[in-house]
Amino acid sequence: MAEPAHASSLFRQVSDGRLPGRVVVVGGAGFIGSHVVDRLAGEGCAVLVIDDLSHPCGVDPVPAVALLEDSGGSAAARREIASFGAQALIHLAAKGGVSRALRDPAGHVAAVLAESVGCFAAAQAAGCESIVIASSGGAVYGDAAVLPVSESRRPAPRSAYGAEKLCEEVYLATIARLGVRTLALRYGNVYGPRQDGTGEAGVVAITATRLLAGRPALIYGDGLQTRDFVYVEDVAEATVAALRTRRTGPVNVGTGTETSVRDIVAGLVELTGTGAGFESLPARAGEVRRAALDASRAHRWLGWRAQTSLMDGLARTAEFFAARAPSLASTSSPGVT
Ligand SMILES: NC(=O)c1ccc[n+]([C@@H]2O[C@H](COP(=O)([O-])OP(=O)(O)OC[C@H]3O[C@@H](n4cnc5c(N)ncnc54)[C@H](O)[C@@H]3O)[C@@H](O)[C@H]2O)c1
Numbered sequence: 001m002a003e004p005a006h007a008s009s010l011f012r013q014v015s016d017g018r019l020p021g022r023v024v025v026v027g028g029a030g031f032i033g034s035h036v037v038d039r040l041a042g043e044g045c046a047v048l049v050i051d052d053l054s055h056p057c058g059v060d061p062v063p064a065v066a067l068l069e070d071s072g073g074s075a076a077a078r079r080e081i082a083s084f085g086a087q088a089l090i091h092l093a094a095k096g097g098v099s100r101a102l103r104d105p106a107g108h109v110a111a112v113l114a115e116s117v118g119c120f121a122a123a124q125a126a127g128c129e130s131i132v133i134a135s136s137g138g139a140v141y142g143d144a145a146v147l148p149v150s151e152s153r154r155p156a157p158r159s160a161y162g163a164e165k166l167c168e169e170v171y172l173a174t175i176a177r178l179g180v181r182t183l184a185l186r187y188g189n190v191y192g193p194r195q196d197g198t199g200e201a202g203v204v205a206i207t208a209t210r211l212l213a214g215r216p217a218l219i220y221g222d223g224l225q226t227r228d229f230v231y232v233e234d235v236a237e238a239t240v241a242a243l244r245t246r247r248t249g250p251v252n253v254g255t256g257t258e259t260s261v262r263d264i265v266a267g268l269v270e271l272t273g274t275g276a277g278f279e280s281l282p283a284r285a286g287e288v289r290r291a292a293l294d295a296s297r298a299h300r301w302l303g304w305r306a307q308t309s310l311m312d313g314l315a316r317t318a319e320f321f322a323a324r325a326p327s328l329a330s331t332s333s334p335g336v337t
Contacts, residue, residue, distance in 0.1 A: 073118025254293030
């Protein structure tokens with residue numbers, strides 16, 4: 001998508017704050033986190049990654065970045081956040097997506113919510129000026145009647161994953177009332193290089209991985225369910241921009257466009273040049289039917305708009321997975337979805 005002529009001047013108006021010099025990224029070894037860390041390091045920020053390495057993306061962090069291998073809610077993390085002199089904290093840690101939370105909702109809440117809340121409290125106690133968290137635009141709104149959905153729509157999650165994300169947002173608001181700037185970034189369906197293509201979340205990465213290994217793509221339900229697919233480097237840019245704003249509240253990070261799973265699969269079949277086709281499976285519980293996010297608040301508050309067209313993003317993603325294809329082909333197993 002071409003950048004409108006007025007975008008950079010709007011960015012200067014709304015991004016009146018400078019980037020904080022010292023930033024903690026919890027979950028910084030993961031898919032989205034690693035792109036955010038690269039971007040912060042490129043901007044000259046001192047970065048501390050706190051990650052328990054339960055699901056790293058496999059890319060080495062830039063050498064200047066410090067790493068604490070521990071959980072974000074641990075006592076060690078609390079001490080490090082304070083001694084690092086963190087001015088801002090970005091929380092991108094999670095344990096899986098909709099399917100995993102659905103299998104064990106209580107376990108999901110125990111493993112994720114308490115850790116996240118502990119981490120937010122540690123950031124506030126250490127004197128952080130701002131906290132930015134990863135929420136989910138695809139999950140917190142539920143099935144919205146009007147698309148693209150804006151932040152004014154009352155959240156109505158229909159999955160344990162979405163409910164947990166909303167709980168994080170509610171807790172975060174209590175910290176905002178203590179004077180900390182807090183933003184909950186409601187991401188769309190993030191895709192791009194470094195995503196795990198062997199798990200059960202991330203249709204682009206999973207489909208690319210399967211097709212390049214000569215296996216059919218998997219389509220759950222009729223494949224006409226839609227998502228707002230947003231490229232990871234655009235998401236990293238929005239996440240860093242969130243550190244500059246003086247605003248507090250939820251912000252959608254998406255393209256505003258619905259794309260069906262079938263169209264994603266067709267695009268990847270074309271890009272990878274494979275003839276593996278697809279296999280149909282029953283629809284999965286807890287999934288919303290349609291999703292698209294109105295990102296006009298992100299434009300007003302952060303000066304941000306998605307810049308990468310779907311076909312460009314899919315092409316870059318397919319290229320990344322193709323470069324890794326020999327090792328993927330030897331590690332994929334029939335049970336992987
Ligand atoms: N990928 C998407 O499409 C998407 C969409 C909406 C929201 N989100 C959210 O964005 C965030 C990042 O997602 P991702 O796709 O990069 O996931 P990811 O699994 O690739 O990365 C998560 C990182 O957090 C780490 N981690 C897990 N639990 C931790 C803990 N308790 N303490 C410290 N580190 C921990 C993992 O090792 C991993 O490095 C998550 O909160 C996710 O729910 C992702």
